[in-house]
Amino acid sequence: MRHLFCTLLLFVLGFQVANAQLSGGINVGPAIPIGKYSDLAGTGFNFTVESRYAILENLNVGLNIGYVRNGYAKDLRSNLETVNNIELSTARFSVVPVTVVGEYIFGDEELRPFAGLELGAFFVSNKIAVGQAEQSESSTVLGVGLTGGVLYEIADELDVMAALKFSPTTGAIDVGTEKWSVTHLSINFGVRYRLDF
Template identity: 25%
Template sequence: MKKLLLIICLIVTSAISANAQFHIELGINGNSPQGDFRDTYDLGIGSYVEPKYAISENLDLGLLIGRNVFGGVDDDIKAASSLNILPTGTYRFSTNNVTPYVGAGLGLYFFDFGSVLGEESTSTEFGFAPRAGVYIGRLNLGVAYNVVKDLNFLQYNLGIRILSRD
């Protein structure tokens, strides 16, 4: 399913990449588990791709596809990973070179918990991710809070827009 989703995204990207209203953001992130999730898992890293379509000068709709890995807090707990697929909305407060933004995503998180005391498990959860940050040219510096049942995590993003309208 992951490969099929990637192929669909690539086809859509190539079909409309010539359109000035379309752009893609690629990025990396650091993750900090919160609440009960922090009791079992430690800091994590990840990456994401987010194709976006500008429906106005200040408003973009997109599809965020992200992959995150979290380390276990001790040797008995192996790393956990998540695949996030979230339709998103982003509002930029201006069209200047440096502009703050707010946004949110709403969608599915597919978790794989590796091995916790010898038992492996997976979980699919519905989640919400409010976010805010600043665009500096094509660079994105942002933060998102992923609210996913009892698997919440704070995410620090560093991204770059390619195939950009700017």
């Protein structure tokens, strides 16, 4: 009886693995600072590498690793120069988010809307040079990502993707005595390749 149970268990596990679906992809697009962060940073770009594992037919879990880079806001330089008579020579802001993802895909047609939630660590760094003085700092903060978009199947195992992502974090950048959170609205375009085995 024990042998029969083990055989049945191996069969079920083997069937699950044989029907598992892995996918991976990349996406890129503009990263727009939101809220108070837009006083510091201008529109930049974002790049994300993603992996997904289908735990149910329409439910994926996975991992995202990204990179977001922004320069300074146009008004930041003019305010420093006109109000304080200080020259801003450099301002760079970057974020490397590493997040776990849950994603639900609606339907099974060629065009499939999806919604997702991410949670993880955001590695934030900034460099600001004012006149001859330069300040660099980095921190690790908690952040989330709320995503909505569509997948469109262009081949048996290949999708193109368009998505909108809102990514707020906890306080990450020190400006004077104040901590500013890094918050982006990202518009992403990319591809996702599905591997069935």
